[in-house]
Amino acid sequence: MRAVRLSVVTAAAAAALTVVTGCTEKSAAEDSDHLIRVSATDSKCEVSKKEFPAGHIELSVENKGSKVTEVYLLFPDDRIVAERENIGPGTKQTVTAEVKAGDYRIACKPGMKGKGIRQDVKATGGSAAKRDPRLDEAVAAYREYAQAQADETLPKVKVFTDAVKAGDLQAAQKAYAPSRIGWERTEPVAESFGDIDPKVDVREDGLEDGQDPATDWTGWHRLEKALWQDKKIGDREKQLADQLVKDLTDWQSRVGKAEITPTSMANGAKELLDEVATGKVTGEEERYSHTDLVDFKANVEGAQKSYELLKPVAKDNDAALVTELDKQFAALNTLLDKYRPNPASYDFTSYDKVGKADRKELSDAVNALAEPLSKLAAAAVK
Template identity: 85%
Template sequence: AAYRQYVQAQADATLPKVKVFTDAVRAGDVEAAKKAYAESRIGWERTEPVAESFGDIDPKVDVREDGLEDGQDPAKDWTGWHRLEKALWQDKKIGAREKELAGLLDKDLADWVKRVGKAEITPTSMANGAKELLDEVASGKVTGEEERYSHTDLVDFKANVEGAQKSFELLKPVARKNDPKLVTELDKQFAALNTLLDQYRDDKTGYVFTSYDKVGKEQRKELSDGVNALAEPLSKLAAAVVK
């Protein structure tokens, strides 16, 4: 129940932040839209496994161009945040199509907010969802593929870690009874990864992070190692809560 409340609160808080972003797109203001982009995604990134459980919403709002299905035309079928990200950072312009896509993003995310409360949530799905968030970091954020135009990957990275940590914190009382060593290890690895991430935080309380294209190969390796060190014990959390 507490996790359901968290997910709903994240979704509810996302809409006004998205509107700041989409209003800037509709106004044709490239710089204001760029500034609002990363923050508009935080609530989504924190709760991505639940969002992805509605199979039709994720492809509309969060797909990358190379994630389109065979036969889909990027000019007509690519929608959502990343299509607008490309327009802002690579094309550096907002046209009629982008303004139309901003309205569509508002509509699709409003649909998500209405449906979040109906998601099926179990202790196992929470634990597996936490691991999925770390997998998202490993496959998309550490590589720089997710935000390939804006390089705001570290904002998504932090939000994914926060979402995983929320699931863990809520499951911790049960997990501690069944596997206290695992809980100690997870506490240690979450703290280590957050400390590592905070080195790239330009604003110590907010979500202004170093642009990911400025993060070197060795630093990316260090981040990847931190993710892997957390992902391994996190994969055991589901078993610890259903013993």
Template identity: 80%
Template sequence: MRAVRLSVVTAAATAAALTAVTGCTEKSSAEGGDRVITVTATDDACKVSKKRFPAGHIELDIENRGSKVTEVYILFPDDRVVAERENIGPGTKQKVTAEVKAGSYRIACKPGMKGKGIRQDVTATGGSTAARDPRLDRAVAAYRRYVQQQADDTLPRVEAFAKAVEDGDLAAAKKAYATSRIGWERTEPVAESFGDIDPKVDVRADGLEQGQKWTGWHRLEKALWADGKLGTEEKALAGRLVTDLKDWQERVGKAEITPTSMANGAKELLDEVATGKVTGEEERYSHTDLVDFKANVEGAQKAYELLRPVAQKNDAALAKELDRQFAALNTLLDTHRTKGTDAAQYDFVSYDKVGAGDRKELSDAVNALAEPLSKLAAAVAK
């Protein structure tokens, strides 16, 4: 579950909104000063070095001079996320490469990682005249097909889970719960592209906005494992979950997906795993966290593998390191499978049985992968 709450994106808004340029072979932002926007974040300000810049590949050069951990976003006018970087500690710097088309955007800093943030209106001008790299176009198309397949495969699993809930069958619902989430968890690198689906289906109680009704998987998870009952409300919520995920299934074809959003999304997701999910906060009642972890890694790895041909050409050392770190993390995850389980299955030990030392080992392995993954967007934008 990602931290940002997104507004509904209508078909008209999608058409009118500014879309990201897909895979241009122009010079990287680091090589063109007019494409670098310095963002200085403090506890009460978000200063940008320029409010107009050329469309195409851009780079945010971020410094947090405040006392709080912050987040920085490039947003469409309707609050969908173009690019983001979370968990920027006090006194630290980060760089984010993104792709934008001509039009209006907002750059937002969120001191304390709460609320809508401090925002600056900015404008991307003109348009990119560089030729597109067809390999990146193919990567985006292939990733969209992958995401669509995950959504299509998720629906029958969720329908089976919902039927068990509606039948009041606690045992069957518990058994179906974790596998019903795999497709969603695999697509989380681009979850911000689906509008307001995430807060409807994957929010936890402590992530609710003021006045927001708690719906989705985790509300039902609590009913199953903590409350031990399935009443009228829970049965209605199961039906709503199916409806919301059918909406997600329909939105995949219209979602804004670019090479840099694939790369940045994969990195941000692994950061979330390392700093949040690894604590057990995601599946706090069912303790099926390792199923989520594995699906998250698979989704991030799919994004990387599709971008790898361009990354390999532009930065062979980076591609080699990413290959190594993905392999190491997958090997580590395999050590937490139920003994005798086929490696293709998702039978992992209950996360409450994973001790502090093993949790730290998982966090360290995810961080070791996230560090080189943070360079992937810049590598494919060269």
């Protein structure tokens, strides 16, 4: 979800969703033409070059300001190509992406609010190197997975919204968490469209300046607050239920058209882990329902799906990384199962019942996986 995440400064790299015919064989670190340095301050967003060759590129971001920032590579219509969030003051982050020739924008968002400070840039020419055909197979398989998740989500959402419109508080509460699983597994794809996530998954503190929660806040979390904190369903909630179905139907129709690359899959996997670190482990995401562990598990499953599809190529390029990722995914899943009495179900312990020490254990396991996962994109296209 898009929200203010000032409490944790882990980095999230979202999907670099653009189809290319291939990527360069050398990494950006070895080929300076494909390395773009971004210097972000509280008032500036400076880039080392405004033209670069299409193909495999790397943004090297340094936050020289006093505010937490995020950096985006955008299409001219503001669709997201790649991003990195929660870049703390005085820290550096990198993100690997694949781009076709064309116009783009690099945006820095000090304070992680608004449209950001922007620089127009251009990718020129193209890459002559052919991509490993196994990566094309991975992209095709992931596209099918993302579409299947969207298709399976809509009936579950309908169960939830039907209960809301019927005024059945208990049934709506029961259906809420299951309705979110497919979304949480594939959230980077949804976020790449730019306009859907703020409608369906924003928290109240993620609204932009000037937005009124009474009229501008829509989606799951607005309904979550009504169901658990206010414990009432009125006409506004019933309207919001219909709007949620409409917005998610729009998402479902767009998933098959999403432009996906191996690096977008890898960066999206890392973003899902950062979603866990900044929203689920802290208890901020589902602050009223306390169903955070359902979202947590779905995020991990989505990240693992991308990883497993890219694993054959990554193993050839960096066997040690794959060994570490296998180990850390297994450890995190084992830890999560402690909070799921029936491994065949998605019934997890209410997160308000998880103590401080246990939350710290979960956070440590997430961080142990997130660090090697941040290297998957480079290993997949090495």
